[in-house]
Amino acid sequence: MKFNLPIxxxxxxxxxxxxxxxxxxxEVIRDADLxxxxxxxxxxxxxxxxxxxxxxxxxxxxCGICSHSHSTCYVQGVEKLMEIEPPKRxxxxxxxxxxxxxxxxxxxxxxxxxxxxxxxSFFMYTWRDREVVMDLLEMISGNRVHYAMNTLGGVRxxxxxxxxxxxxxGLVVLKQRTEYYFKLGASEPTFxxxxxxxxxxxxxxxxxxxxxxxxxxxSGITADVRKDDPHAVYDEVPFDVCSADSCxxxxxxxxxxxxxxxxxxxxxxxxxxxxxxDIAVKAPKKAKPNEVVSRYEAPRGENIHYIKSNxxxxxxxxxxxxxxxxxxxxxxxxLKNGFIADIPLIFAAIDPCICCAERTVELVNAxxxxxxxxxxxxxxxxxxxxFEKSPVKRNVEWPF
Amino acid sequence: xxxxxxxxxxxxxxxxxxxxxxxxxxxxxxxxxxxxxPFLHPDICIACRACERDCPAExxxxxxxxxxxxxxxxxxHNDRCVHCAQCVDSCPTNPVKAMEMDHLYEIAAFDRHALKxxxxxxxxxxxxxxxxxxxxxxxxxxx
Amino acid sequence: xxxxxTILYLLVYPGLLFLFxxxxxxxxxxxxxxxxxxxxMGPTHTGRWGILQPVADFFKLMAKEDVVPTAADxxxxxxxxxxxxxxxxxxxxxxxxxxxxxxxxGLVSFSGDLIVLLYLLSLPTLIFFLAGWSSTNLxxxxxxxxxxTMLFGYEVPLFMAVLSPAILANSWRIAEIGAFYRAKxxxxxxxxxxxxxxxxxxxxxxxxxxxxxxxxxxEIVGGTFTEYSGKKLAFFRLMIDIELVVSSGLIAxxxxxxxxxxxxxGFIQFVLKTLAVIFLLSLIRAxxxxxxxxxxxxxxxxxxxxxxxxxxxxxxVIKGLIQ
Numbered sequence: 001m002k003f004n005l006p007i008x009x010x011x012x013x014x015x016x017x018x019x020x021x022x023x024x025x026x027e028v029i030r031d032a033d034l035x036x037x038x039x040x041x042x043x044x045x046x047x048x049x050x051x052x053x054x055x056x057x058x059x060x061x062x063c064g065i066c067s068h069s070h071s072t073c074y075v076q077g078v079e080k081l082m083e084i085e086p087p088k089r090x091x092x093x094x095x096x097x098x099x100x101x102x103x104x105x106x107x108x109x110x111x112x113x114x115x116x117x118x119x120x121s122f123f124m125y126t127w128r129d130r131e132v133v134m135d136l137l138e139m140i141s142g143n144r145v146h147y148a149m150n151t152l153g154g155v156r157x158x159x160x161x162x163x164x165x166x167x168x169x170g171l172v173v174l175k176q177r178t179e180y181y182f183k184l185g186a187s188e189p190t191f192x193x194x195x196x197x198x199x200x201x202x203x204x205x206x207x208x209x210x211x212x213x214x215x216x217x218x219s220g221i222t223a224d225v226r227k228d229d230p231h232a233v234y235d236e237v238p239f240d241v242c243s244a245d246s247c248x249x250x251x252x253x254x255x256x257x258x259x260x261x262x263x264x265x266x267x268x269x270x271x272x273x274x275x276x277x278d279i280a281v282k283a284p285k286k287a288k289p290n291e292v293v294s295r296y297e298a299p300r301g302e303n304i305h306y307i308k309s310n311x312x313x314x315x316x317x318x319x320x321x322x323x324x325x326x327x328x329x330x331x332x333x334x335l336k337n338g339f340i341a342d343i344p345l346i347f348a349a350i351d352p353c354i355c356c357a358e359r360t361v362e363l364v365n366a367x368x369x370x371x372x373x374x375x376x377x378x379x380x381x382x383x384x385x386x387f388e389k390s391p392v393k394r395n396v397e398w399p400f
Numbered sequence: 401x402x403x404x405x406x407x408x409x410x411x412x413x414x415x416x417x418x419x420x421x422x423x424x425x426x427x428x429x430x431x432x433x434x435x436x437x438p439f440l441h442p443d444i445c446i447a448c449r450a451c452e453r454d455c456p457a458e459x460x461x462x463x464x465x466x467x468x469x470x471x472x473x474x475x476x477h478n479d480r481c482v483h484c485a486q487c488v489d490s491c492p493t494n495p496v497k498a499m500e501m502d503h504l505y506e507i508a509a510f511d512r513h514a515l516k517x518x519x520x521x522x523x524x525x526x527x528x529x530x531x532x533x534x535x536x537x538x539x540x541x542x543x
Numbered sequence: 544x545x546x547x548x549t550i551l552y553l554l555v556y557p558g559l560l561f562l563f564x565x566x567x568x569x570x571x572x573x574x575x576x577x578x579x580x581x582x583x584m585g586p587t588h589t590g591r592w593g594i595l596q597p598v599a600d601f602f603k604l605m606a607k608e609d610v611v612p613t614a615a616d617x618x619x620x621x622x623x624x625x626x627x628x629x630x631x632x633x634x635x636x637x638x639x640x641x642x643x644x645x646x647x648x649g650l651v652s653f654s655g656d657l658i659v660l661l662y663l664l665s666l667p668t669l670i671f672f673l674a675g676w677s678s679t680n681l682x683x684x685x686x687x688x689x690x691x692t693m694l695f696g697y698e699v700p701l702f703m704a705v706l707s708p709a710i711l712a713n714s715w716r717i718a719e720i721g722a723f724y725r726a727k728x729x730x731x732x733x734x735x736x737x738x739x740x741x742x743x744x745x746x747x748x749x750x751x752x753x754x755x756x757x758x759x760x761x762e763i764v765g766g767t768f769t770e771y772s773g774k775k776l777a778f779f780r781l782m783i784d785i786e787l788v789v790s791s792g793l794i795a796x797x798x799x800x801x802x803x804x805x806x807x808x809g810f811i812q813f814v815l816k817t818l819a820v821i822f823l824l825s826l827i828r829a830x831x832x833x834x835x836x837x838x839x840x841x842x843x844x845x846x847x848x849x850x851x852x853x854x855x856x857x858x859x860v861i862k863g864l865i866q
Contacts, residue, residue, distance in 0.1 A: 005681060027685075027836070054456035057484045118752055118833025121406060124581040128419045135431075142435040142501075148484045156489060157433065184405045190753050190831040193838060339835060406830055410580045420584045 002030060007343060009038050015112075016354035020347070022335065029343070032335040034328055039354055047318040052078055052287065055315065056150055059305075062320060063353050064145045065108060068101045069298035070305075070320070075150045076231070077294030077307045081287040082152065089277040090154030091232045096270045097140065097149050099263045100167075103174065104133040105299035106256045106263075109351050110181065113253060116344040117194045122181075129177045136170045139163060154280025164271050175264050182257050195250040199334040199346040202247060211330040212323050213301020214259065215350050217243040218251035225297040239266050249349045286313050298323055300351045324353045435485045436504045437478055442521035445498040447472045451487035460487060470523050478507060478515035553636075562635050566784035567597040569821055573787070576825040597784070601777050609773030614679040623677070624771075624778035627670040631785045634663035638792045639718040639801060640813055655715045660793060661702060664748065667786055668694050671750075674779075675767035686766030689756050689836050693747060696843035697754075701744035703851035704737040707858040708797050717793075721801020731800060733861050737854040738798045740847055742820070745790045746827055747839065749783065753831040754839060791820040 009017035017038035107130040114122035141147035206219040242258035244251035291308040301323025459480040578585030586593025675687025712723035747754040795816035802809040
C-alpha cells in the first residue's frame with residue numbers, strides 16, 4: 001500500500017526548508033520528488049544594486065558554512081575583470097583561510113552525519129573539536145563565521161608570528177583527534193552498519209547526473225577543481241585528491257576524513273612557506289565591460305560564479321551555481337529503493353547547503369496544481385509588467 | 401567485530417571537566433581583532449563619506465547640520481550593521497582611523513531604534529602635506 | 544482504617560508520589576551521566592545540580608496547550624496516557640520495596656508476580672502502538688508499526704533471560720528470588736550472560752538508543768508522540784520515567800540480589816542498585832548509534848536469543864549439579 005510521505009519543508013532532519021515528497025510502501029521508498037524555493041532571497045537581483053566592494057559582503061552571506069568559498073569565487077572573478085592580481089602573501093593567506101574553512105565544514109558534516117544516525121556522542125565530540133578551528137578563525141579574521149577576509153586585490157588582515165604558531169599548535173591537536181575518529185568511527189559496528197551499503201550511486205550514474213565534490217569522489221571519480229584547474233596557490237602546494245570506491249555513504253565519510261588530512265598538510269605548507277610582502281593591491285572602482293566565469297572547490301563541491309560587467313561600478317549580472325544544486329538529481333536517484341530510516345543519512349551525505357542553491361523559482365498554480373519552472377528573465381518581465389499596471393503607493397512607511 | 405569501541409573514551413570523559421562554558425555566568429575573552437560594533441572618533445573625521453558609500457548594509461548616514469560651520473551628524477544604525485568592518489578599511493584618515501570597531505557583542509535590545517548611535521561634530525581638516533617649493537616658471541612667449 | 548492506609552500506600556509510598564519523585568530523579572541521573580560522558584554539563588541551574596529539571600519539564604508540559612487532531616478518535620486519544628500511567632504505576636507496586644520478609648515484601652506480593660510484572664511491562668508497547676494508530680498521522684503510524692516490529696525482536700530474549708535466575712532460585716516470586724540470592728551470593732555469577740541480555744533487551748523496551756527507532760527524531764519527527772502535546776505528553780513522559788524505574792528495579796531485584804536489611808537499609812540498597820543499572824543503561828545509550836528496525840529484529844534473533852538459551856542451559860546444568 002503506497003502512501004506519500006512528505007519530508008519537509010519543516011522537518012527535524014533538515015536544517016533548512018526543502019520539500020522532498022516520497023512515495024513509500026512499508027519501509028521502502030519507491031519514488032522521490034524535490035521542490036525548491038523555500039529559501040529564495042533574491043540575492044542575484046540585489047547584487048546588481050550594489051557596487052563591487054559591497055557585493056563581497058553580500059555574496060559572503062549566501063551561506064554561513066561555505067561563506068569564504070562564495071566570497072573567494074566572486075573576488076577571483078572580479079579581480080580578473082579588473083585585471084589585477086593579488087600579491088603572493090595575500091594569496092597565501094586567502095587560501096589558508098579556505099583550507100581552514102574546509103576543515104571546519106568537514107568536522108561539522110561528521111557531527112551532522114552522527115546526529116542523523118542517532119550517534120549523539122560522536123556529534124558532541126566532533127563539534128567540540130571544531131571549536132579549535134573556530135577559535136583560530138576568530139583570531140585570524142575577527143569573527144567565527146563570515147570571515148570577511150577578502151577584499152578586491154588581496155586580503156584585509158595580516159598574520160604575525162604568534163598567530164602562526166597558534167595555528168600550527170591548533171592543527172597538531174586537530175590532527176590527533178581526526179586520526180582517532182578515523183580509527184574508531186570507521187569501526188564502531190552500529191555506526192558502520194548504518195552507513196555501509198546505503199545510498200549507492202554507481203560511477204556511470206554519478207557522471208551522468210553531474211555529481212560534484214565528495215559525492216562524486218566517493219564513486220571513484222577523481223575530479224577536484226584544485227587539481228584540474230589550479231589557480232593562484234594550488235599549483236605550488238603538494239597535495240593529493242582523495243577518492244574512495246565504495247560509492248555509498250561510508251565512502252563519502254571516508255573521503256571527507258581523508259580530505260581533512262590533506263587540508264592539514266596544505267595549511268602547514270602554506271604557513272611554513274608564507275612569503276613576505278604586501279597583502280593587497282589597490283583595486284579600481286570600475287571594471288571594463290567583460291564577462292568571466294570563476295570556479296572554486298568549496299567543501300561541498302565545485303562552486304561557479306558568472307559575473308558580467310558593463311563599465312560601471314556595479315555588476316550587470318551575477319549568477320551563482322552552488323555545488324548542492326548539482327548534487328540534487330543524484331540525491332533523488334539515491335533515495336529510490338532506499339529505506340525510510342536512511343532518508344536523513346542519504347540526504348545529509350550530499351552535504352546539503354540548501355540556501356546556497358536557491359536560485360530558481362518554481363511556480364505552482366494553486367487551483368490547477370500545475371507547475372512550471374520560470375526563467376529569471378521571464379520573471380523579471382512579469383514583475384515589470386505588474387509594477388507598471390499597479391497604482392503607485394504614496395506615503396508608504398518603509399520599515400527603516 | 402569490535403564491540404563498544406568508544407567505551408574507554410567515554411569513561412575517560414566522566415572524570416574530565418566539561419567542555420561547556422557556563423555562559424552567562426562565565427564568559428570567554430574575545431580575541432584582539434574581534435569585530436564588534438562600529439563607532440566614530442568625531443575629532444578626526446573629515447566627513448569624506450567613504451564609509452557611507454562602501455557600507456553594504458546602508459548603516460551609516462552622514463547629514464550636514466550646518467553648512468557654514470561645517471557641522472555634520474553621523475548616525476550609525478546598529479540594527480542594520482553586519483559587522484563587516486569595511487567602514488574601518490575605507491576610512492582614509494591616518495595615522496589613526498576615525499572609524500573603529502569595539503569588542504561589544506551583547507547589544508540585544510527590545511526596540512530596533514534603540515540601537516542607533518549618533519554624533520554631531522565639526523569636521524576636521526584633512527591633513528595636507530606641504531607642497532614642495534616650485535621655482536616660478538617663466539611665462540611661455542605667446543606664439 | 545485499613546482502607547485509608549491502603550489508599551495512603553497507593554498514593555504516597557510506594558505508589559504514585561514516590562514513583563513520581565523517584566522517576567524524575569532517575570531521569571535527572573540519566574541525563575547528567577549521558578551529558579558527562581559526552582563532555583557536556585547536563586542540567587545545571589534548576590535546583591542544585593539541576594535536579595529539579597525533569598520536574599520543571601513536567602510542569603511546563605502540563606501548562607501547554609493541548610491539541611487533538613480532528614480525525615483522531617477522541618476517547619482513545621485522551622485515555623491512552625492515563626491508562627499507560629496506571630499500568631506502569633501498578634507494575635511499580637510489585638517491586639519488593641517494603642520489607643525483606645518474603646511473606647510481606649512489596650505492597651502486593653504473591654507467587655508468580657514475576658510473570659505479572661513482565662506482562663505489565665509489555666502492555667506499554669501496545670499503548671504506544673495504539674497512541675500512534677489513533678493519531679491518524681502518517682509519521683505516527685510508521686512509529687507505531689516500528690514499535691510492534693521491535694516487540695517481535697526483544698520480548699522473547701528478555702523473558703528467557705529474566706526467567707533463568709528464577710529457575711535457579713526455584714521460585715516465581717521476586718521477593719523470594721532476591722532472598723535466595725542474598726543467602727547464596729556466589730550463585731549470581733552464572734547469571735552474568737543473562738544480566739547483559741536483560742540489560743540490552745530492557746534498553747529496547749524503554750526505546751532508548753540504539754533502539755530509539757519508534758520515536759527517532761531525525762527520521763519521523765516525533766514517531767508515536769507526534770500529535771501529543773500538553774498534559775497528555777506530560778503523562779506519556781512520566782510513564783516512560785516510571786517504566787525506567789520499574790525495569791531497573793526488576794533487573795536489580797533479580798540479578799543483583801534484591802533489597803534486604805529492613806525498611807531503611809533496603810531502601811538505600813534499592814536506590815544504589817537501581818542507579819547502578821541506570822548508569823549502565825546510560826553508558827549503552829552514549830556508546831552506540833541508532834540501528835534500523837530490521838537490523839534490530841535480526842540482531843535479537845541471531846545474537847540475543849541464542850545467548851538467552853545458552854544462559855538457560857547453564858542454569859539447568861548448575862541446578863542439576865547443586866542437587
